[in-house]
Amino acid sequence: MPETTSTIIAFVCNWCSYAGADQAGGLRLDYPVNIKLVRVMCSGRVDPQFVMDSFRKGADGVMILGCHPGDCHYRNGNIKAMKRSILLEQMLPTFGIDPKRFRLDWVAAGEAERFKEVVTEMSETIKNIGPLHLKGFVESEVA
Amino acid sequence: MTVMQKKSLLFLCKCGANISNFVDLDRIADWASKAGHIDLAESHNLLCSPDGKKFFQETLKQKKPDTVVVAACSPKMHEKTFQELAESVDVNMSYIQMANIREHCAWVTQDKNEATIKSIELINAAAKRSFEAEPLKKMTMAVNTDMVVIGGGIAGIEAALSAAKADRKVYLVEKEISLGGAVIKTEDIAPSMECSPCLLAPRLSAVRNNPNITVITNAEVNEVKGFYGNFTVKIHKKARYVEESCIGCESCFEVCPVDVKSAFHLNMGTEKAVYTLFPGSVPAAAAIHKESCLHFVDNSCNACMEACPFGSINFNQKDEDIEVTAGAIIIATGFAAGDIAGIKNLKYGAIENVYTTSEFERMVCSNGPSKGELKLKNGEKPEKIAVIHCAGSMREDGLPYCSGICCVEAAKVGMLVRKQLPDVQIVNIYQELVFPNPRDFSFYKQQCEAGTHFLKSDNISSVLLSEEKERIRITALGIDPVEVDLVVLSTGLQPSESAKKLAEILNIDLEKDGFFKADHALLHATGASLDGIYIVGCAKGPVNVSDAVVTAHAAIGDALSKLVPGREIELEIMTACIDPDKCGGCKLCITVCPYKAISNNADKHISFVNEVICRGCGTCVAQCPSGAAKAKHFTDNQIYAEIGGLIYA
Ligand SMILES: Cc1cc2nc3c(=O)[nH]c(=O)nc-3n(C[C@H](O)[C@H](O)[C@H](O)COP(=O)(O)OP(=O)(O)OC[C@H]3O[C@@H](n4cnc5c(N)ncnc54)[C@H](O)[C@@H]3O)c2cc1C
Ligand code: SF4
Ligand code: SF4
Numbered sequence: 001m002p003e004t005t006s007t008i009i010a011f012v013c014n015w016c017s018y019a020g021a022d023q024a025g026g027l028r029l030d031y032p033v034n035i036k037l038v039r040v041m042c043s044g045r046v047d048p049q050f051v052m053d054s055f056r057k058g059a060d061g062v063m064i065l066g067c068h069p070g071d072c073h074y075r076n077g078n079i080k081a082m083k084r085s086i087l088l089e090q091m092l093p094t095f096g097i098d099p100k101r102f103r104l105d106w107v108a109a110g111e112a113e114r115f116k117e118v119v120t121e122m123s124e125t126i127k128n129i130g131p132l133h134l135k136g137f138v139e140s141e142v143a
Numbered sequence: 144m145t146v147m148q149k150k151s152l153l154f155l156c157k158c159g160a161n162i163s164n165f166v167d168l169d170r171i172a173d174w175a176s177k178a179g180h181i182d183l184a185e186s187h188n189l190l191c192s193p194d195g196k197k198f199f200q201e202t203l204k205q206k207k208p209d210t211v212v213v214a215a216c217s218p219k220m221h222e223k224t225f226q227e228l229a230e231s232v233d234v235n236m237s238y239i240q241m242a243n244i245r246e247h248c249a250w251v252t253q254d255k256n257e258a259t260i261k262s263i264e265l266i267n268a269a270a271k272r273s274f275e276a277e278p279l280k281k282m283t284m285a286v287n288t289d290m291v292v293i294g295g296g297i298a299g300i301e302a303a304l305s306a307a308k309a310d311r312k313v314y315l316v317e318k319e320i321s322l323g324g325a326v327i328k329t330e331d332i333a334p335s336m337e338c339s340p341c342l343l344a345p346r347l348s349a350v351r352n353n354p355n356i357t358v359i360t361n362a363e364v365n366e367v368k369g370f371y372g373n374f375t376v377k378i379h380k381k382a383r384y385v386e387e388s389c390i391g392c393e394s395c396f397e398v399c400p401v402d403v404k405s406a407f408h409l410n411m412g413t414e415k416a417v418y419t420l421f422p423g424s425v426p427a428a429a430a431i432h433k434e435s436c437l438h439f440v441d442n443s444c445n446a447c448m449e450a451c452p453f454g455s456i457n458f459n460q461k462d463e464d465i466e467v468t469a470g471a472i473i474i475a476t477g478f479a480a481g482d483i484a485g486i487k488n489l490k491y492g493a494i495e496n497v498y499t500t501s502e503f504e505r506m507v508c509s510n511g512p513s514k515g516e517l518k519l520k521n522g523e524k525p526e527k528i529a530v531i532h533c534a535g536s537m538r539e540d541g542l543p544y545c546s547g548i549c550c551v552e553a554a555k556v557g558m559l560v561r562k563q564l565p566d567v568q569i570v571n572i573y574q575e576l577v578f579p580n581p582r583d584f585s586f587y588k589q590q591c592e593a594g595t596h597f598l599k600s601d602n603i604s605s606v607l608l609s610e611e612k613e614r615i616r617i618t619a620l621g622i623d624p625v626e627v628d629l630v631v632l633s634t635g636l637q638p639s640e641s642a643k644k645l646a647e648i649l650n651i652d653l654e655k656d657g658f659f660k661a662d663h664a665l666l667h668a669t670g671a672s673l674d675g676i677y678i679v680g681c682a683k684g685p686v687n688v689s690d691a692v693v694t695a696h697a698a699i700g701d702a703l704s705k706l707v708p709g710r711e712i713e714l715e716i717m718t719a720c721i722d723p724d725k726c727g728g729c730k731l732c733i734t735v736c737p738y739k740a741i742s743n744n745a746d747k748h749i750s751f752v753n754e755v756i757c758r759g760c761g762t763c764v765a766q767c768p769s770g771a772a773k774a775k776h777f778t779d780n781q782i783y784a785e786i787g788g789l790i791y792a
């Protein structure tokens with residue numbers, strides 16, 4: 001499916017991954033247009049409900065990107081994110097969602113190339129799996 | 144019931160051509176005019192320019208919007224700029240939302256049509272998010288500007304003196320009975336070879352004479368409560384059984400019948416049961432080894448009491464618990480000498496006349512156990528001495544790292560020996576030589592010229608010592624065997640024994656190697672991982688005296704700039720808070736908070752955030768099963784609205 005019609009929501013921490021994405025911009029690194037970022041202060045802020053909500057509202061893929069382990073601006077929020085993600089990945093199939101539609105990864109502030117790589121890979125993955133149709137699950141409009 | 148549709152005022156920034164070349168701003172304007180929830184302000188060529196800022200303020204004043212979306216660059220660039228501009232015209236900063244259509248759109252999307260659609264999605268999401276915003280309030284707090292310095296080595300001394308000079312009250316806490324740390328146990332400081340006691344003596348008397356500094360020795364910090372600007376520090380001061388009136392005249396030493404192995408002399412000499420570390424110590428007062436003193440052992444002796452001209456001996460002195468308050472805490476607890484007991488090849492403790500550099504320094508020190516005279520166990524003078532570099536360093540069964548300063552110490556051995564025994568042959572066996580600055584390197588060159596022979600082994604871990612008649616034989620890969628009378632093992636520096644305990648008490652991080660971790664290795668290298676706590680000298684990693692002092696001054700400079708009498712400190716605005724009506728008291732938030740910012744009210748069975756400590760990571764909010772915890776400006780509602788806005792534009 002074409003990039004423009006699929007949507008990938010990426011929750012990115014303010015200190016590393018958002019900054020990494022900014023740097024990708026600074027370096028004019030072209031990456032798939034379907035990647036849309038939601039800034040949070042730390043990957044530890046990402047409630048698994050945010051991921052589910054994204055799928056529910058029509059995202060075809062969801063990512064959480066944070067600082068590399070050991071580098072979290074708040075010591076270890078990313079480790080919390082990792083623990084939650086493991087549980088989340090196990091739960092996704094029960095909602096009929098291929099766990100490959102979700103990805104947790106680490107991108108440092110200086111890793112513009114890596115940012116591009118990680119999101120491009122995700123975009124490819126989603127292209128291969130195709131759109132997500134969550135039956136009876138989709139909200140029609142959001143206030 | 145009809146609810147008035149909230150409207151967001153949209154500013155479109157062209158950013159010169161940086162945005163307008165890649166995104167069709169007219170199409171966005173067209174979309175905005177039809178969207179219903181957006182009111183369009185004109186697009187501006189450069190919104191962050193003086194002219195642009197004025198335009199922004201004026202438009203806000205005139206239109207009094209519900210919320211504002213600035214579609215421009217990264218919020219990391221200018222969110223604060225526009226928030227402050229808004230505040231200046233009485234619009235709460237929370238209502239300013241940026242849509243990053245430059246870094247995350249214009250610059251990374253080749254197709255202008257696609258970039259335009261994505262921009263619309265980002266703007267829509269920003270607007271939707273902004274409608275969920277709740278006003279934010281800047282918070283400030285009055286602070287205590289005094290300081291507690293833990294550790295009275297050169298770094299702690301210099302920190303205390305600098306802070307005191309700025310008229311801050313300083314509590315200088317030292318676990319030994321007097322100040323001085325490792326430097327006072329050495330004779331000369333390489334590479335300048337300044338005499339250590341001469342360097343320290345004036346600094347010690349400056350501490351003693353400074354009314355702003357309270358020296359608390361024989362003491363350790365055992366509890367710290369509070370936070371940046373408002374710490375309460377509990378100090379346990381052990382009884383020394385000698386009152387402050389003691390001037391250290393040593394009259395009692397002569398009459399004391401008990402000899403005790405001296406830790407100050409690294410067990411190579413003795414001191415009396417009543418002792419000082421060295422003449423001229425600060426504080427001057429002696430102390431009594433309770434375990435050995437006959438008065439305490441069997442009540443059979445009062446000799447010191449009778450001999451003291453000042454009536455300073457007080458066998459009834461009690462331990463004291465002292466509580467002080469401060470705005471900042473400086474950790475200057477230094478290092479411990481690298482432990483080589485486990486490295487069998489070096490035969491440390493098994494063969495006579497094998498010493499560590501620390502022991503060697505004590506031996507040649509004029510305040511040392513032999514008053515500085517270097518001799519072998521049998522009383523004779525050595526003829527040949529070997530120095531083994533990296534003893535126990537850079538190996539997994541020892542210290543896995545290079546301490547970076549021991550090569551200079553190892554090179555210094557030859558110089559110290561030649562000072563009293565000019566004809567002794569010195570051979571330094573090494574694998575790597577590390578001289579991080581030009582002065583250290585020229586010092587090494589001087590030592591080569593002065594006669595120290597540097598021998599390179601292929602593998603320093605292969606060094607093996609053995610006894611060979613009266614001498615010590617050294618073999619190592621890549622060198623011919625060497626026979627000497629005395630061996631100095633140049634050990635590395637490891638974290639001080641109390642580092643781990645202190646890190647727990649203060650809730651700060653250690654590096655993998657066990658030294659205290661800096662808040663930021665480059666930008667805030669003397670800050671610990673919590674605000675208001677500093678790490679200086681060898682507490683932050685092995686450093687030489689010069690760097691120990693530099694870090695002490697740097698830390699105090701930073702602390703002084705942040706803790707100014709009469710000025711309140713600004714607190715993190717986007718903290719978490721907990722709704723007491725929703726909190727179920729499960730304490731999950733407490734288990735995840737990296738800063739221990741959350742406490743539980745046992746009576747009410749609810750948790751609450753100390754917003755002074757909270758840094759706003761939001762981890763507790765994601766963990767809370769009751770929806771009680773809220774991250775200010777990153778609320779669930781804001782994020783859900785943003786997600787929706789990105790998908791349904
Ligand atoms: C053998 C040897 C030779 C050296 N030679 C040189 C040289 O030639 N040139 C040079 O520049 N550097 C040299 N150094 C390094 C130098 O000693 C250090 O740079 C310096 O001592 C660092 O000072 P500091 O104040 O950070 O730590 P320290 O000198 O270790 O002082 C730390 C102080 O904190 C106290 N303390 C520890 N824990 C606590 C606690 N929990 N509570 C209260 N107090 C505590 C200790 O008792 C001590 O007094 C040498 C080091 C060694 C081991
Ligand atoms: S937001 Fe982070 S720092 Fe603040 S209380 Fe929650 S977990 Fe602790
Ligand atoms: S996690 Fe939520 S419900 Fe549990 S104690 Fe913390 S704030 Fe209260």
Ligand code: FES
Nearest residue numbers: 013042066067073
């Ligand atoms: S701040 Fe980046 S993951 Fe915590």
